[in-house]
Amino acid sequence: MVDLVTINNVSFNYGKIPALRNITLSIPAGSLIGMIGPNGSGKTTLIRCLCGLVKPSGGTIIINSKDLSSLGRRDLARLVGYVPQVQEKPFPVPIFDAVLAGRIPHLEWAPSIYDLDVVSHILSLMDLEDISQRNINTLSGGQMQRVQIARALAQEPLILCLDEPTNNLDIKHQLSLMNLVRNLTRNRNMLTFVSIHDLNLASQYCDRLVLLKNGEIFSSGTPQEVLTRENVRNVFGINVAIHTHGDLIHIVPVNKADVRKLEHI
Amino acid sequence: MTTLPSSVSVSPNPAAQHRRQNLHKNIILLIGGILVIVMAMYALTLGPYPMTIGDVIRALIGNGSDVYRAVIWNIRMTRILSAIFAGAALAVSGMVMQNVLRNPLASPSTLGVSRAASFGAAFGIVILGVGSTQSHSVSFDMPYLIALSAFIASIISTGVIILLARIRDASPETMILAGVAMSSLFTAGTTSLRYFAIDEVQLGSIIFWTFGDLGRTEWTTLTIIAVCTVVAIIYFFLNRWRYNAINSGEEVARTLGVDTSRTRIISLLVSSLLTALVVSFVGVIGFVGLVVPHIVRRIVGTDSRFLIPGCCIAGALLLLVSDTVARTMLSPVIMPVGILTSFIGAPLFIYLIIRGRKHW
Incomplete structure (x- = not known):
């Protein structure tokens, strides 16, 4: 199966500051991809590269076997839809x-x-x-x-990019939004990227997660593969306890002192 | 590829509603257009030489007395057509500026065009010495030279703003701030020129020029204004979908395939040049460019397909009515319409702020 999006060794610099380094990913249609990572880890920049809002400093992005940099604005607009984080007041x-x-x-x-x-x-x-x-x-x-x-x-896009869509929503609307996005992705056989801060929400709805740290992919794969205690500690610098309920995982932040207590439960 | 199922029309409601709304908007525009024509005919009958509507129609189709024909064609017609084209030009330019800068306060005055033109005119009067020679009365001996001077100053002002946008970024904020800066610079320039004016006649000319007055046009200037206005409106209309996209937000517009920086800069250039041209020939007419787009948005909405023609019609109507009132109110004294529009415009704008603030 040909992957819908192939990101090949993409890097991006804001001036001299690198925001993305050697990003390589290949993803088939029909999946919901969650981009997670601390503030400034490159989630939003990667989304902006995919939408054509910024041009990668290096590497290629191939969508539906077309090189993104060779596409005209309108052609790209027919392939990729974008939902920004904040709506400017029109x-x-x-x-x-x-x-x-x-x-x-x-x-x-x-x-x-x-x-x-x-x-x-x-x-x-x-x-x-x-x-x-x-x-x-x-x-x-x-x-x-x-x-x-x-x-x-x-826009009838093949790719949908949402930049932190669950910000400013209460928990009920967060859940219904993620549910909606997942169903749309599957029913329309799109490929959807969401950048998201809530790790539980991400693990619950996304087919794959991409964990970014300092502009590099630290880990990518299924939520269970990516959201391990070691990964979360290495990337976010916090300790968590991870509980498994069937397919679902729950991540609970803990203080060092609390870890032992939780491990008892 | 995501294609829609063939049974798309499960619920035709929203599209039907949309089409119905569009029909309403078209009817409103048609009524507005008819109002402009009716108002123009009525305005042709008014003046120190009273006529009936029958006299006017006879003169228009080439019958009736020579006096009537002369009054209609040489005096009133240029004035009325100037009101229509200048009003349309100012209003549609203001609308385009507000739209591409996504700022409800953008207008020819806030972007410095009017102030720059005033400075240019004052420069022409004082430094180039046109306008006050022997006549000992407030008049403009060489109107084209003053207009040219005003136009050049406006272009310089616009050029600086656009250059700044190129160097820095083409963001709406940069441009508005640059406009404010240029405005106050040119105001300072005009004030110092006033200080250095050699006599009262020059001083009078400077001040008098700043009151926009439609009586200054004749057929040649009117033709220039009309042609440029029509060309600019066509350009704006061709960009209507880009303006709609920009209203969805800067980044969204870009992901909808619109080159926002380019659209913003060229549209600003065209609208600034158009207002500069109008202001150079008729003087400063305040508030039309600021207020009319807001009024029209409340009537036909933000969709540029209707907003552009709506602004042309409403701008023409507002300036035509204002000028007709201004020249008949204190008859035989003809008041410059610029004074009246400022008087109507300010309270109207405050009213819009109070009633319609939720709109932006």
């Missing part, structure tokens, strides 16, 4: 129009019936159809997040 538009913006890479003069149908379909998929004419300034954080994802889906 002039108000109805939800429908905000999602219709996702069709812009496909538009010539005006949206076709097909374009409008794609938007309609995605709005119902995202449970936004009943409020499609509401202004986006009136939405809650969770609704806004869904609108952003809907816009990215309207």
Whole structure:
């Protein structure tokens, strides 16, 4: 099986400061990839490289057997959808129009019936159809997040990148968002990258995790393979206890003094 | 490839609603367009030489008395068409500036275009010595030279802002701050030129120039303004989807395939040149570029497909009504419309802040 995305020896520098070094990954379609790691470890930079927001200083990113650096802006926009961490405050538009913006890479003069149908379909998929004419300034954080994802889906991308999508959401919305993203990834056979801080959430929903430290991949694989006590201690510098419940793992931070107590339980 | 199932139209509701909304917006634009024509016809009847609407129509189609035809074609028509084109140009430029800078306060005045033009005009009057020769009255002997001087100053101001954006970054913040800096620099320049003016006539000319007045145009200047306005509006309209993308946020727009820096710089250049041109010929007309886009957003929304024509229509209508009021209110004294728009604009803007703050 040909992998949808192949990242080959990618590096990126902010000025002289290296942000990514020798990133090599190869991932098939249909998987949800969680990028984890401390602040400044390169999660966001890697996502920005994948979306074409920044150009890697070295290495290649191959999407669907096309070199990302050889693609035009619009071609790339038809392949990769992006959901940023913070939504800049725009002039108000109805939800429908905000999602219709996702069709812009496909538009010539005006949206076709097909374009409008794609938007309609995605709005119902995202449970936004009943409020499609509401202004986006009136939405809650969770609704806004869904609108952003809907816009990215309207691009009909093969790759979806979400930068810390669960920030600013309460636990219920965090869970429903991750659930939604996982289902979308599988049903549409996309490849989705999320950068995420919550290790439990990441392990619960992601098919694979990429643990970054100082711009390098420290470990990658299934959540069970990546989230070990040693890895977490080496990358985050904290001690954790890891409990296993069937397929699920739970990570609980502990003080040194508490470790012994927990190990007794 | 993610394709949609063939039974896409499970729920055609949102798309149908969207189409219905668009139809409403088109109807509103059509009504606005008709209002402009009606208002223009009415304005043609007004003035020190009163006419009926019948006289106006007869003069327009080439009948009626020579006097009527002369009054209509040589005096009132240029003024009314100037109001329409200048109003459209200022409003649509303000809208484009607000949109590409994603800042509700962007306008020809905040970006320094108006102040630079005022400085350029004052420079022409004082240093180049045009405008006050023997006449001993406030007049502009060489209007083209003053206009050229004003235009060049505006280009310099815009050029500095765009150059700064190139050196630093093309972020909206950089550009707004640069505009504020250039504004105050040019204000200082104008103030010192006023100080060095040799006589009251020069001083009067400088001050008088800053009151925008549509009576200064004749057919040649009007043609220049009209052609440039139409070309710029076409350019803006071709960019409508890019403006919509930019409204989704800077980074999102880039991942939607839009070169945001390029779009921002060229759009700013075109809108600045257009306002510079208008201001150079008719003087400073405040608030139209700032207030009209906000009013139109409340009526037809933010979608540039409707906002661009909406701003053209509303800007034309506002300036036409203002000018008609300004020239008939204190008749036979004709008040410069720039004074009136500033009087209407400021309270209108405060009202919009109070009522519509949730909009941004």
